[in-house]
Amino acid sequence: MVGGNAIRGTRIGAGPTGESERGESAPRRRISYWCANGHEAQPSFSMEAEIPDEWDCPRCGLPGGQDEKNPPAARRTEPYKTHLAYVKERRSDSDGEAILAEALERLRQRREI
Structure with missing residues (x-):
């Protein structure tokens, strides 16, 4: 069994990896x-x-x-919006009522069959 103290990715006797091997930064x-x-x-x-x-x-x-005396102001974060909030932005209450009435009518027609 291999010892548990070995550093992964190296081998015993490996030299230091420095600028001499990588080149100058x-x-x-x-x-x-x-x-x-x-x-x-x-x-x-x-x-x-x-x-x-x-x-x-x-x-x-x-x-x-970069100006220590005049740092930039914090960015304004937009609050999290739910799916319902996005729908309400696109549709009015009357649109929602019309869609609901149409869906209910379809359900009623299915039950009659």
């Missing part, structure tokens, strides 16, 4: 983003990458901006 730069709660996030980007204006805070989820 691309040059990077760190950009600071601040959210409305004052949290700072510092993601790193490639020197050639386009830097986004906003970055979501990993601690609280609010959007963060």
